[in-house]
Structure formats: C-alpha cells, structure tokens
Amino acid sequence: MNIKVFEKLRAAELINDTELGAVKAAEDQRLFSLHWEIKTLLYLGVLLLSGGLGILIYKNIDTIGHQVILLIIGAISAGCFSYCIRKKAPFSWEKVNSPNAFFDYALLLGCLTFVTFVGYLQFQYTAFGTAYGLATFIPLAVLTVSAYYFDHLGVLSMAITNLAAWMGIALTPFQVLSANDFGNERLIYTGAILGVLLLSLALISARKNLKKHFAFTYQNFGAHIIFIASVAGMIVFDTGWIAWFAFMAVVAYFLYQEAFKERSFYFVLITVLYSYVAISIAVVRLLILTNDIGGIYLGLLYFIASAIGVIVLLINLNKKIKHARV
Amino acid sequence: MLAYNSTTLDNLEIKEEAEKALRKNCIELSTYKAIEAAHPVNFYTPNPVIKIGLFILTVVIVSFSLGLLSLMMLDLLRNEDGFAGLCILAGLVCYGVLELFIREKKLFRAGVDDALLWGAVLLICSSMAIVDHVSAGTICFVVCFVTLLATLRFADMVMAGVSYLAFLGFIFTVAMELGPVAKIIMPFLIMVISFTVYVAVKKISGYHFSRHYKHCLTVISVLSLLTLYLAGNYYVVRELSNVMFGLQLQDGQSIPGALFFWAYTAVVPLVYLWLGIHKKDAVLLRTGMILLAAIVFTVRYYHSVLPLETAMVLGGLVLTVGAWALIRYLKTPKHGFTYVETEDPSLADKLKLESLIIAQTYVPGAQPATTNDIQFGGGSGGGGGASGDY
Numbered sequence: 099m100n101i102k103v104f105e106k107l108r109a110a111e112l113i114n115d116t117e118l119g120a121v122k123a124a125e126d127q128r129l130f131s132l133h134w135e136i137k138t139l140l141y142l143g144v145l146l147l148s149g150g151l152g153i154l155i156y157k158n159i160d161t162i163g164h165q166v167i168l169l170i171i172g173a174i175s176a177g178c179f180s181y182c183i184r185k186k187a188p189f190s191w192e193k194v195n196s197p198n199a200f201f202d203y204a205l206l207l208g209c210l211t212f213v214t215f216v217g218y219l220q221f222q223y224t225a226f227g228t229a230y231g232l233a234t235f236i237p238l239a240v241l242t243v244s245a246y247y248f249d250h251l252g253v254l255s256m257a258i259t260n261l262a263a264w265m266g267i268a269l270t271p272f273q274v275l276s277a278n279d280f281g282n283e284r285l286i287y288t289g290a291i292l293g294v295l296l297l298s299l300a301l302i303s304a305r306k307n308l309k310k311h312f313a314f315t316y317q318n319f320g321a322h323i324i325f326i327a328s329v330a331g332m333i334v335f336d337t338g339w340i341a342w343f344a345f346m347a348v349v350a351y352f353l354y355q356e357a358f359k360e361r362s363f364y365f366v367l368i369t370v371l372y373s374y375v376a377i378s379i380a381v382v383r384l385l386i387l388t389n390d391i392g393g394i395y396l397g398l399l400y401f402i403a404s405a406i407g408v409i410v411l412l413i414n415l416n417k418k419i420k421h422a423r424v
Numbered sequence: 425m426l427a428y429n430s431t432t433l434d435n436l437e438i439k440e441e442a443e444k445a446l447r448k449n450c451i452e453l454s455t456y457k458a459i460e461a462a463h464p465v466n467f468y469t470p471n472p473v474i475k476i477g478l479f480i481l482t483v484v485i486v487s488f489s490l491g492l493l494s495l496m497m498l499d500l501l502r503n504e505d506g507f508a509g510l511c512i513l514a515g516l517v518c519y520g521v522l523e524l525f526i527r528e529k530k531l532f533r534a535g536v537d538d539a540l541l542w543g544a545v546l547l548i549c550s551s552m553a554i555v556d557h558v559s560a561g562t563i564c565f566v567v568c569f570v571t572l573l574a575t576l577r578f579a580d581m582v583m584a585g586v587s588y589l590a591f592l593g594f595i596f597t598v599a600m601e602l603g604p605v606a607k608i609i610m611p612f613l614i615m616v617i618s619f620t621v622y623v624a625v626k627k628i629s630g631y632h633f634s635r636h637y638k639h640c641l642t643v644i645s646v647l648s649l650l651t652l653y654l655a656g657n658y659y660v661v662r663e664l665s666n667v668m669f670g671l672q673l674q675d676g677q678s679i680p681g682a683l684f685f686w687a688y689t690a691v692v693p694l695v696y697l698w699l700g701i702h703k704k705d706a707v708l709l710r711t712g713m714i715l716l717a718a719i720v721f722t723v724r725y726y727h728s729v730l731p732l733e734t735a736m737v738l739g740g741l742v743l744t745v746g747a748w749a750l751i752r753y754l755k756t757p758k759h760g761f762t763y764v765e766t767e768d769p770s771l772a773d774k775l776k777l778e779s780l781i782i783a784q785t786y787v788p789g790a791q792p793a794t795t796n797d798i799q800f801g802g803g804s805g806g807g808g809g810a811s812g813d814y
Contacts, residue, residue, distance in 0.1 A: 103441045112459050113451055120450040129762035130704045132754065135713060136747050136763060143743025150736025157733065363473040371477060398492040405485040409536065412477050416470045 101125055164222050171215045178208025182248055193311050194249040202250060209244055209253050213237045213260075234264040246309060254312055258296065258319050265292055267323070286331045290345070293324025297353075317356070321365065324349055325372040332379045339383065346376050361419050370415070374408050426636060427526050427577050428467075433636050435463035467532035478535030486543045490514050508551035515547030542582065545574055561597035564590050575640055584640035588647050592617065600668070607669040611685075614655035622648040642707060649696065649711045656688035659722045689722050704760065 101122060108118045155167060182205045185197045196202050219225040220233040241257035244250065265288050279285060300316035303309050328349065331342030350373045357365035381400055385393040426433075442459045445451045451459075470478065493510060500506050522540040531537040549567050552558045568590035574583040592614065599606050599613055622645055628634045629641045654660050662679045679685065693715035700709030720739070730738070754763040 100437075100441050103438055104445070107438070107442075107459060110462070112462055113455050117445075117451045117455060121445050124445075124448050124450050129757050129764070130706075130760055131762055131764060132750070133763055135709065136750050136754075138713070139743050139750075140747035143740045143745075143747055145740070146736045147740025147744055150733045150738075150740055153733035154737065363471040367473050367477045371480070395492070395495065398488050398495065401488040402485055402492065405481045405488070409478055409481050409485075412474050412481070413470065416474045420471070 164218075168215065168218055168222075171211050171218065175208050175211035175215055178204045178211065182208060186248055189247060191308050193309070196249070202252070205244065205248050205250055206252055209241055209256060212240055213256075231264065234260060238264050245312075249309070251312070251315055254315055255319070258315070262292055262319075262323070267292060281330075281334055283334060286327050286334065289323050289327030290331070293320050293327060293349075296320025297324065297349075301356075317353075317365070321353055321368060325368070329372065329375055329379065332376060332383075339379075343376060343380055346373070350376075358419070363416070363419060366415055366419065367412070370408065370412060374404070378404065425576055426579060427523065428532060428579075428636075430636070432465055432467060436465045436467065437635070438463045439465055466530050468530050468534055469532050470534055475533070475535035479539045482536045482539035483543070486514075486518060486539065490547075504555050508554040511547045511551040511554065515544045515551070518544035518547065537578075538580070541574060541578055541580060545570055545583065545586075559597075561594060564594035564597055568594055575637075579637050579640055581639050581643045584637075585643045585647055588621065588644050592651060607665055608680075611655050611661050615652055618648045618652035618655060622652065645707055646711055649708065650715075653692045653696075653711075653715050653718070656685055656692065657718065657722060658682070658685040658689045659725055661685050690719055693719055 104113065104118055104121045107113045108115070113121075155162060159167075182201060185201055187194050187197060216226075216233060216237050226232040226236070238257060238260040241253055241260055245254035245257050267285065267289055296316050297320040300313045300320055303316065304313040325346070328342050328346035332339045332346070335342060350369050353365060353369045357369060378401070381404075382397060385397050385400075388396075439460055442451065442456050446453065446456045469475075490510075493514065494507070497506075497510065500510075518540045522537055522544060525531045525537060525540070548570060549563075552563050552566060568587055571583045571587035571590060574580060575587055595613065595617060596610070599610055602609075625641050625645045625648065629638060629645075634641065658679075662685075665679055693712050696708050696712030696715060698712075699705065700707075700712050724735070751763050754761055757764075
C-alpha cells in the first residue's frame with residue numbers, strides 16, 4: 099500500500115487517524131513474500147529429478163530389470179496412498195480442505211505413479227489382455243474414487259481426461275484440436291455424448307450438493323468438448339449440419355442460462371464465442387450456396403458487422419452480470 | 425501527452441489502494457464507500473474474461489476490414505507499394521478509431537483499445553517490411569519511434585518493451601557500420617546502454633510525473649537487466665560474433681577475451697540475486713533466478729561436465745532440497761522474508777488453474793499393447809511428463 103495516498107486521504111478527512119495508523123502498521127509489518135519463487139524452484143527441482151531418474155532407469159533397464167522398476171513404482175504409489183489415507187479428513191459430500199500442504203502433492207504423486215504402474219504392466223506384460231478398455235478403465239475407476247474420496251480437483255481432471263481417453267478422445271486442453279481427428283464422424287458423436295455426460299455430471303453435483311465445487315471442472319471440460327464436437331459436426335456433415343446447428347443452439351441456450359445463474363463471466367464468454375463461430379459457419383455455408391463473387395463481399399461485410407454486434411452484446415452482458423451480482 | 429485523464433488515473437490508483445486496505449481490514453467499509461464516492465472513475469474496464477473476448481473480436485473486425493479493403497481496391501494494389509500504403513492507411517484508421525473510443529467511450533484496458541493500438545502499430549510498421557527496400561536500421565528506428573510515441577500516449581506495457589528492444593536494435597545496426605571496431609566494442613556498448621537505461625528507469629520511476637507509467641518502467645527495467653546480461657553472455661557473444669562478424673570459429677575455438685566473458689556469464693546472475701535479496705527487489709530477484717538457468721545452459725553447451733542424466737538428478741536434488749529447506753526456514757518470517765502468499769484476488773482461482781495444468785501435462789497412461797520393445801519410450805514419456813507437474 100502506498101502510504102502517501104493514505105496521508106492525502108487523511109488530509110481530505112476521508113479516513114481517520116486510527117485507520118491511517120492501521121495502514122501504516124500493516125505496511126511496516128509487510129513481508130517480502132518468496133512464495134512463488136520457492137515454489138518455482140521446487141517444481142523445477144522435481145521436474146529435473148524425475149526426468150533425470152527416468153533417463154537413468156531407461157539407460158540401465160537391462161541391469162535393473164522390469165520387475166524391480168515395477169516394484170519401485172508400485173511401492174511409491176502404495177506409500178503415497180497409505181499416507182493420504184492416514185492423514186485425510188473424514189469423507190463428506192461438501193468441500194473438504196486438505197490437512198496440510200504436502201497432502202495434495204502426495205496424492206497427486208500416488209495417482210500418477212498408479213497410472214504409470216498400470217500402463218507399465220499393460221505395456222510390458224499385457225496384463226489386462228489386448229482389450230484396450232480394461233487397461234484404461236482401471237485407472238479411471240481409481241482416479242474417480244480418489245478424486246471424490248480425497249477431494250482433489252487435480253485428480254478429478256485427470257479422471258475426466260482418462261474417461262475421455264477410455265471413450266477414445268484426447269482431452270488435454272491445448273491438444274484438443276490437434277490430437278483428435280474431428281473429421282472422423284464417429285469421434286464427433288463420441289465427443290457430443292461425452293459432453294452431455296460431463297454437463298449432466300456438473301448439473302448433478304451442483305443441484306444435489308454432491309461435491310458442489312467439482313461442478314466447474316465438469317462443466318468446463320463438458321462445454322468445450324460438446325461445442326467443439328458440434329462445430330466439427332457443422333463442418334463435416336454436408337447434409338446433417340443443420341441438425342448439429344440445432345443441437346448446438348439447444349446446448350448453448352442451456353449453458354447460457356446456467357452461466358447466468360452462476361454469474362460466470364467465463365461461461366457466458368465461451369458460450370457467446372462458440373455460438374458466434376457456429377452462426378458464422380451457417381452463414382458461410384449459405385453464402386457458398388449462392389456461388390457468386392458477391393458472396394465473398396457479403397461474407398466479409400457479415401464478419402465485420404457481426405463482430406461489432408458481438409462486441410456490443412458482450413459489453414451489455416458484462417453490464418448485466420455485474421448488476422445481477424450487486 | 426497521455427490519452428487518459430490524469431485525475432481519473434489518480435482516482436483509480438486511490439481506489440485500488442483503498443481496496444487493498446479494505447481487504448486487510450485497515451479501514452471500514454463505510455470509509456471505503458466514501459473514498460470511492462469522492463474519487464469517481466469513469467473508465468470502462470470490463471471483467472478480464474470478457475476483455476479477452478473483446479480483444480479477439482476486435483482482431484476479427486480489423487482483419488476482415490483489411491480483407492474487404494484489399495478486395496475492393498484490388499486494381500490499385502498491383503505492386504507491394506500499393507499494399508504497404510493500404511497498411512499505413514488501415515493503421516491510421518485504427519489509431520483514429522482508438523482515439524475516438526478513448527475520448528467518447530472512456531475505454532481503459534478494455535480489450536478493444538489494446539487490439540486497436542497493437543493493430544495500428546503493427547500495420548504501420550509492417551508496411552516497411554512489405555516494400556523490402558528499407559534497411560534494417562531504418563526499420564528499427566521507425567519502430568522505436570512509433571512505439572515510443574504509443575507508449576507515451578497510452579502507457580502500454582508491450583509498446584514500452586518493443587520500443588526498448590527496437591532502440592537496441594537501432595544502436596546495433598548503427599554500430600555495425602563502424603566495421604572491424606564494432607565487433608570489439610559491441611558487447612560493451614550494449615552493456616553500457618542497458619545499464620544506463622536501467623539506472624535511468626530507476627531514477628525516473630522515483631519522480632511523481634512518471635506515476636502513470638510505472639508498469640511500462642517495470643517492463644523496461646526487466647528487459648534492460650536481461651540485455652545487460654545477454655550482451656556479455658559467452659554463448660551470445662561467441663555465436664553472434666560468428667554469424668554477424670564472420671569470425672568463422674571452429675568447434676572448440678574460443679573468442680578473444682573469453683575469460684572475461686566466462687566470468688561475466690557466471691557472476692552477473694549471482695550479483696542480480698544478491699542485490700535482489702539485499703534490496704528486496706522482486707525484479708532483480710526474478711531476473712536473477714531466470715538467468716541462473718542461463719548459466720547452466722551456457723556452461724553445458726560448451727563443456728559436458730557430467731552426463732545429462734546425472735546433472736539432472738544432482739540439480740534436481742539440490743533444487744528440491746534447497747526449496748524444501750527454505751520453506752522450513754521461512755516457516756516463521758525471517759529478515760522480512762516469508763513463504764506465506766501475498767493475498768491477491770487474481771490468484772483466487774489458482775486451484776482451478778492448477779487442475780487444468782495437471783490435465784495438460786497428464787497423458788492417460790496405458791498404451792495399446794504392442795510387442796515392439798523399442799517403443800518403450802512412449803509409455804515412460806507419459807509417466808515422466810505427468811510426474812513433472814508434481
């Protein structure tokens with residue numbers, strides 16, 4: 099805080115002496131926080147350590163042997179889980195705060211090593227047979243149970259990503275578009291189903307008060323995947339695109355209502371932007387039908403005018419949510 | 425000079441300060457309301473999320489308008505000069521609209537204004553690259569000049585940073601004209617300029633008139649610290665001399681004055697760190713931390729002291745244990761340092777962000793079973809990448 103500002107406020111008699119004193123005292127006691135610096139060092143250290151150990155093991159695989167490595171990974175996982183089970187607060191459908199700072203990381207490490215363990219077993223020994231489903235389903239079950247049992251949002255997003263992988267979609271945030279072939283019709287249907295599933299889970303956890311704070315994570319993944327699938331559907335299907343457009347309109351209306359209920363700027367924004375993309379695709383598809391050079395001019399004009407329209411819309415929505423909040 | 429009303433900017437700062445005081449329970453809510461009422465802020469600044477949307481949409485509008493203009497004037501655009509002219513025209517229009525919006529609609533960091541400003545500067549400056557008979561020095565000079573004006577008028581951080589870098593680029597190209605002397609004095613010239621700029625910025629930020637530019641000044645001070653280091657970094661000096669001055673060094677051959685540059689490479693980040701801790705200066709401290717990595721990379725590039733994995737394990741151990749020890753040490757605040765986070769509302773959603781990062785780095789493990797043993801790396805990569813986030 100800037101003491102000079104408060105001294106001016108005191109001179110203008112907007113604050114009294116006790117308040118000025120409190121500000122000065124707080125400023126005197128202010129400490130220089132090294133939180134992010136130390137945390138970065140810690141992250142970096144763990145990154146280097148795990149990477150280095152990984153290479154060391156990889157290079158010496160012949161002398162160590164697969165069983166030993168499996169044993170070590172399994173031991174780490176079991177150790178982490180047993181620590182978490184001992185330390186955890188009693189289960190509740192409400193939000194449960196973690197008992198200490200290391201708990202979250204221990205749980206995360208336990209889950210990650212468990213996934214690696216199952217993956218390793220499957221890769222080296224084909225322990226779960228050639229049916230692809232089982233090897234992804236076991237981590238999915240363990241991750242989901244852990245997320246609810248220990249109340250960990252990070253593990254929940256891992257579970258969701260795993261659910262998507264089980265259904266055949268890569269849901270990693272920055273690779274949603276690059277890792278999936280959305281030209282594939284089956285993948286589009288799967289994406290839509292997954293989106294509906296996640297959105298229903300979000301709705302259930304919010305309405306029934308079952309780990310209410312998980313709703314955002316479900317809704318976030320669900321909204322993106324369902325919108326991307328619908329937009330892909332509108333591009334890929336030559337005759338059925340109108341059906342996808344209608345489907346998307348329903349979803350967008352639902353999400354818009356939800357976003358307003360929760361007063362979430364974020365969901366209002368993504369709903370508006372995805373809907374804008376969908377409407378633009380519809381307009382471009384119709385313009386292509388005209389088969390005329392004038393269509394290009396009309397298209398460009400449409401984009402300029404519509405983008406201005408969406409800006410005005412967003413500014414108004416921003417105002418509306420803000421006033422709804424007060 | 426500034427496009428924004430100076431009193432309103434002051435009021436904004438007072439309001440933000442009062443908000444901080446309110447969060448720390450130093451002042452009453454009624455006092456805060458009174459302060460807010462006495463210092464009206466009529467800027468339009470939407471929610472940060474909406475701001476991103478407005479930014480994207482403005483970029484859409486500018487690009488499609490440019491497309492439409494080029495289409496309509498297709499006949500005039502027979503050569504590059506025509507298109508460059510169109511770019512300048514479009515940039516000027518962007519600038520005009522920006523001024524109009526700020527005056528009439530009181531936009532302040534609203535996404536629309538950022539997009540228009542960056543768009544205007546980008547369009548005007550890229551016109552020089554399009555016609556391709558403009559020398560590098562002229563481009564640097566014009567970019568520096570345009571962004572400097574933009575910084576003074578709109579106090580935009582990105583413009584300030586670009587302006588400083590373009591200024592260095594201009595000095596570099598001018599000094600290159602000196603011929604053989606250039607390659608000897610260049611590192612020192614850049615060092616001297618960076619240092620002067622850093623000291624000047626420190627000095628300027630102490631004055632009252634610079635209060636609306638404090639974020640710009642922070643950006644420039646970080647960049648000047650970085651360039652001060654990079655100008656003498658062994659890797660940068662050696663490879664740049666090789667490329668720009670045709671030294672034609674073979675692998676293993678060294679540059680003149682290598683000892684000086686090696687010492688500089690290793691010592692400067694430590695000096696930054698020491699000064700940062702000593703003066704409790706976050707800029708110096710963080711820059712020093714980033715540059716520690718630069719030491720490691722420079723040394724490892726020329727001398728493989730240890731096999732990579734051993735170095736990684738050792739470095740990881742040192743960092744992890746060191747960080748852990750620091751956390752324990754700072755459990756109760758010492759010497760004015762603490763491990764406790766400063767309360768910042770923008771970090772409130774950190775947990776949700778963290779869960780997204782986990783999902784980003786986490787690759788669902790089990791791969792389909794294959795008999796090919798060599799592909800083992802795929803499986804381990806998933807595990808390694810994921811545990812990295814822990």
